Amino acid sequence: MTAITQSTALWYASRATGVVSLLLLTLVVILGIAVNRQGRLPGLPAFAVTGLHRSVSLLSVLFIAAHVATAVMDPYVSIRAAAVVIPFVSAYQPFWLGLGAVALDLIAALILTSLARARMPRRAWRGIHWLAYAAWPVALIHGVGASPDLRSGGLRLLAIGCAMAVGGAGLWRLTQRAREMPRAERAAAVLAVNEPPGSPARPSFVPDREAR
Amino acid sequence: MTSSMTRPLPSLARHSGWDRDEPLAGPAETRYLGGMPRLLPPGPGPSGLRTHLARFGAPPLDWAGRGLVAEVQAAGLTGRGGAAFPTYRKLAAVAGYRRPAVVIGNGAEGEPASSKDKTLLWAAPHLVLDGLQLAACAIGSGTAGLYVHRDQRLHQWLAASIAERATAGLDLVPVELIAAPARFLAGEESALASRAAGGPALPRFKPPRASERGVADRPTLVQNVETLAQLALIARYGAAWFRSAGTTDEPGSMLATLHQADGQVMVVETELGTPIRDLLRLPAPAVLVGGYHGAWIPGELAGRLPLANAALRPLGAAVGAGVLAALPADRCGLAETARVVRYLALESAGQCGPCFNGLPRIAGALAELASPWPRPEIIADVRRWCGLVEGRGACRHPDGTVRLVRSALEVFAAELDQHILGRCAGSSNRPFLPLPPDLALDEADWR
Numbered sequence: 001m002t003a004i005t006q007s008t009a010l011w012y013a014s015r016a017t018g019v020v021s022l023l024l025l026t027l028v029v030i031l032g033i034a035v036n037r038q039g040r041l042p043g044l045p046a047f048a049v050t051g052l053h054r055s056v057s058l059l060s061v062l063f064i065a066a067h068v069a070t071a072v073m074d075p076y077v078s079i080r081a082a083a084v085v086i087p088f089v090s091a092y093q094p095f096w097l098g099l100g101a102v103a104l105d106l107i108a109a110l111i112l113t114s115l116a117r118a119r120m121p122r123r124a125w126r127g128i129h130w131l132a133y134a135a136w137p138v139a140l141i142h143g144v145g146a147s148p149d150l151r152s153g154g155l156r157l158l159a160i161g162c163a164m165a166v167g168g169a170g171l172w173r174l175t176q177r178a179r180e181m182p183r184a185e186r187a188a189a190v191l192a193v194n195e196p197p198g199s200p201a202r203p204s205f206v207p208d209r210e211a212r
Numbered sequence: 213m214t215s216s217m218t219r220p221l222p223s224l225a226r227h228s229g230w231d232r233d234e235p236l237a238g239p240a241e242t243r244y245l246g247g248m249p250r251l252l253p254p255g256p257g258p259s260g261l262r263t264h265l266a267r268f269g270a271p272p273l274d275w276a277g278r279g280l281v282a283e284v285q286a287a288g289l290t291g292r293g294g295a296a297f298p299t300y301r302k303l304a305a306v307a308g309y310r311r312p313a314v315v316i317g318n319g320a321e322g323e324p325a326s327s328k329d330k331t332l333l334w335a336a337p338h339l340v341l342d343g344l345q346l347a348a349c350a351i352g353s354g355t356a357g358l359y360v361h362r363d364q365r366l367h368q369w370l371a372a373s374i375a376e377r378a379t380a381g382l383d384l385v386p387v388e389l390i391a392a393p394a395r396f397l398a399g400e401e402s403a404l405a406s407r408a409a410g411g412p413a414l415p416r417f418k419p420p421r422a423s424e425r426g427v428a429d430r431p432t433l434v435q436n437v438e439t440l441a442q443l444a445l446i447a448r449y450g451a452a453w454f455r456s457a458g459t460t461d462e463p464g465s466m467l468a469t470l471h472q473a474d475g476q477v478m479v480v481e482t483e484l485g486t487p488i489r490d491l492l493r494l495p496a497p498a499v500l501v502g503g504y505h506g507a508w509i510p511g512e513l514a515g516r517l518p519l520a521n522a523a524l525r526p527l528g529a530a531v532g533a534g535v536l537a538a539l540p541a542d543r544c545g546l547a548e549t550a551r552v553v554r555y556l557a558l559e560s561a562g563q564c565g566p567c568f569n570g571l572p573r574i575a576g577a578l579a580e581l582a583s584p585w586p587r588p589e590i591i592a593d594v595r596r597w598c599g600l601v602e603g604r605g606a607c608r609h610p611d612g613t614v615r616l617v618r619s620a621l622e623v624f625a626a627e628l629d630q631h632i633l634g635r636c637a638g639s640s641n642r643p644f645l646p647l648p649p650d651l652a653l654d655e656a657d658w659r
Contacts, residue, residue, distance in 0.1 A: 038565060047570040051600050118603075122417035183414070183562030184652045187572050191557055194576030196583065205544070205584055205636035 007076065014070035015149060017063050019158070022143055024060035025107075026162040029136045030169045031056060037176045046190075054114070061111055068104065096145035099138050106135035136166060244268055246453060249481040250465050251441050252335050258369075261376045264338035271342040272447055273384055276349035281307065284443060286451035288463045293318060293399065293436030294505070294533040296462075296521060299443065302433060305423045307351040309431040315348045315385075316408055316427070317341075319360040319437040320392035320399035323503045324555075324646045325535045328467035329437050331479040333366060336441060337373040341387065343440025346447050348385040351433055355385070358437075359404055362391040393658050394648060396504075396559035400607050401426075401434045403561075408432075412658035414561045415607035436533075438467050458484035462520050468534035471500075471645070473541065482519065484531070489515045492538045497637075498545050498623050500645070502532030504552050505612025507619035508545060511538070528619060537645060544638030546627055548645050549620035550575070550582035555647045556613045561658070567610045570601035574617060584634045591621065591628065 031053035033039070040046055072079050079097065083090035085105060088098035113120065113128045140163060144150045150159045181189060242254075244267045253259045259267065285300035306313050317340055321329040333340060340358070348356045358374075360366060367389055377383050390408050392398045398413040405426035407413035426432020435443070442464060446454050455463040462484040470478050473496050482491060492499060492514075499514035501507055507529035509517070517523045521531050539545050557571035577594045580586045598617055601610040621628070627637055652658060 035565070045569065045573055045597065045600075047566040047573070047597070047604075048600055050566060050604065119419065121419055122606075181562075182655060184654050184657060186562035186568040187558050187560040188651075190569050191554070191572035191575060194573045195554075196576065196580045205638065205641075 010070045010074035011076055014067055014074060015147060017067035017070060018143060018147065019149070019155065021060055021063040021067050022140065022159070022162060024056055024063055025136055025139055026166055028053065028057045028060055029132060029166050032132060033169045033173045037173055039172075039176075057111065057114070061107075064104065064107065068100075093146055096142055099142035099145065103135050103139035103142055106131045106138065110135065133170075242267060246449065246456075248457065248465060248483070250445055250457070251332060251339060251438065251467065252479075252481050258335045259338060261338055261373065261380060261382075264336070268339070268342075268445075268448060270382065271346055271444055273345055273349050276346045276447060277352065280346060280350040280443075280447055283446055283451050287446045287454040288451075288461075289439065289442055289446060289454065290462070291436055292438035292442065292466055292533065294323075294503070294530075296531065299435065299439055302423055302435070303347065303350055306353075306431045306433040309424070311430055312355070313351050313353040313431040313433060314355045314357070314408075314427045315344060315351065315353045315433045315435070316357040316359050316390070316404060317344045317437045317440050318399050318401075318404060318434050319358060320404065320413075321361065321533075322392075322394075322396040322399045323505075323533060323535065324396075324648050325471065325500075325503050325537060326469045326533050327477070328469050328479045328534055330361070330363075330366065332438055332441060332467060333360065333370060337370055338377070339441040339444050340437045341373060341377060341383070342444035342447075343435070343437075343442070344387060345383050345385060346443055347433060347435060347440060353385065353433070355388075355427075355430075357388045357390045357408055357427075359390045359392050359399075359408060361394055361398075367391070393652075394650065395652060395658060396556065397561055397607065397609060398658075400609075402607070404434055405432055407659070412655060414563060414658055415605075415609070417606040459518075459520055459522070461522055462531075466519075466531070466534050468519065468536060471535070471537035473538040475540075475644075477646075485518045485520045487515075487518050488536065491519065492536055494538060496538035497541055498539045500535070500537040500539070501529045503535035504556060504616060504645075505608070506530065506532050506535065507615055508539075508549070508623040509619070510623055528615065540640075540644055542638060542640045543642075543644050544582065544627065544636050545620060545624045546578070546631065547582040547636075547638060547641065548643075549616065549624070550578040551643060551647065552645055553578050553613060553617060555651075556609070556616075558651050560609060561607075564605040564610075566601040566604035570597055570604075571610065571613055573597060574601070574613070578617065578620075581628060581631060584631065584636070586628075586631055588632050594621065 031049060034041065035050050035053050038046060041049055068084055072081060072084060077092045079090055079092055083097060083101060085101055087101040088094050090097040109128055110132055113125050117125050144159055149155045281300050281303045284303060289299045290296040291299055319329045319333050344356050344358065358370060360370060370389055374387050392407060393413050395413060397403050397415055400415045401422045402416040402418065403413040405422045406416065408427045422432045422434050424431060458464045465481050465483050467479060467481050468491065470480060470491055472493050488499065494511060494515045496511040498508045498511050501509055501524060509527060509529055519531055524530055554575040557575040560568045560571055562568045574594055574597050577590045580590060594617065598614040602614050604610060630636060
């Protein structure tokens with residue numbers, strides 16, 4: 001095993017943040033599918049899944065930024081800043097890093113349109129958000145192709161696990177049809193589950209005969 | 213702070229029985245001399261066309277296309293439907309498109325605690341219809357509509373008023389009556405646009421706003437009926453006259469629906485900036501300001517505030533559509549809030565997950581907080597859930613509901629502590645704040 005020295009620290013940091021980014025992006029995609037199909041997570045109200053999806057997305061942006069920054073700064077291989085966003089122009093591993101640039105551009109589009117969602121037409125946002133299904137596989141292939149780490153040992157199992165998780169969530173999405181319940185009944189259905197027994201007749205403090 | 217604070221008490225025009233069939237016989241035919249009330253007729257009975265013309269004269273339609281937008285800007289008129297958006301900006305926005313525009317007067321008062329629009333439509337329909345014509349002329353529109361709750365007698369009264377004007381040759385643009393479903397959100401601008409085009413009255417995501425793409429994708433000016441009536445007076449008497457009432461920042465008069473603690477409900481016309489204590493009979497434990505998307509304010513504090521956004525906004529409240537309610541001393545504010553929030557949750561259009569999942573969850577927790585021995589930890593849950601639904605709907609329904617909930621948790625904090633100990637300040641459980649009897653059961657109820 002190679003020791004971590006000053007010259008290899010950035011290289012290790014880039015690989016580690018890359019792996020964490022993969023895990024977070026996997027989680028983001030699964031949560032996004034859950035949001036889309038009104039899925040529930042144990043111990044979490046349905047409307048909190050959206051918030052979690054957003055929070056994990058923003059967290060993954062931080063790790064992707066660190067992953068890209070450390071890769072560019074690492075003196076061992078020379079990656080020009082332009083190659084970060086322009087696909088297939090890198091001198092080092094042009095194809096695999098090119099896929100990384102594609103994934104980065106797609107993710108940037110997803111994040112920026114979501115931040116500006118209130119100020120843009122709903123349909124445009126939705127259309128762009130479909131790109132998530134392209135961004136995740138491209139990012140995974142970039143990782144597996146560029147880094148031998150993901151092709152062996154425990155990290156290979158991790159990559160396979162991520163692929164199976166997203167694949168499983170995708171299959172679940174296809175089998176789950178969009179919410180069947182008519183719009184007018186949805187709030188009432190949720191209320192029926194959440195109201196304490198006795199409501200709305202009011203389980204209250206005052207004797208019932210006072211009620212109208 | 214405001215000039216009106218030092219003025220003598222405003223004269224309040226009290227009308228509380230308009231929502232009945234009224235004979236067409238109006239008050240004496242007198243010219244309007246510029247005082248208060250401005251919108252509501254001075255005597256009993258509604259204004260028929262003859263009375264209306266004797267009082268105000270014909271609307272200056274030929275002038276509207278040239279000068280009305282600038283006059284409305286100088287007057288500082290803001291939307292009276294609740295959002296207080298500058299009226300001239302909407303007029304200018306819709307007038308700026310080259311495509312043919314639509315004007316719709318919004319009288320779909322979905323707020324159960326408000327009856328000022330209905331009162332105005334009964335009492336002074338021709339002021340509203342004048343405003344509709346003037347707005348249509350100002351923006352060069354050839355299509356006008358009046359969107360009003362499906363109430364047969366009111367529709368008959370308005371249809372007769374429109375026909376009377378047609379016979380007199382008063383109107384340049386034909387006016388179509390559009391029936392609004394009895395839903396809380398039916399008057400929301402995009403819901404109105406959908407309903408006016410024949411669809412269900414469901415809010416949609418913005419952008420585009422109705423002013424850009426509304427009814428049948430045409431630029432659509434949606435104005436509250438009271439705003440149109442104010443516009444009809446500004447067109448006749450000018451910006452300086454309009455500003456002679458109200459405050460410098462919030463000029464003019466407004467209609468307000470007052471719920472006194474003894475159960476009396478009345479619609480009054482009052483100047484903006486009028487002290488709340490001159491409108492409601494206080495003391496009261498708390499005052500609800502701005503309706504069911506509004507906020508509770510402690511009664512003592514409310515007694516020191518004017519009815520003006522400049523004073524209310526720093527407290528998280530707003531004038532809104534002018535609903536003021538004094539909580540009776542024998543009622544529990546938490547129980548009242550729980551009832552209202554339950555209603556608001558059920559009025560969710562069921563389109564946005566955070567709204568139709570979040571509001572019922574919050575309503576369920578409030579029902580527990582309104583009953584004996586609630587679990588103390590659900591107060592923090594409600595606060596957290598409020599943050600999760602805020603700003604996450606196609607319309608402002610989640611935001612408005614959360615505003616009411618947060619204010620209740622704050623204003624009734626001492627009462628919450630009592631509930632946790634199994635005690636309650638309320639000695640009566642008779643409902644105070646009004647709620648409609650029927651809720652939406654299927655999609656047809658949104659049409």
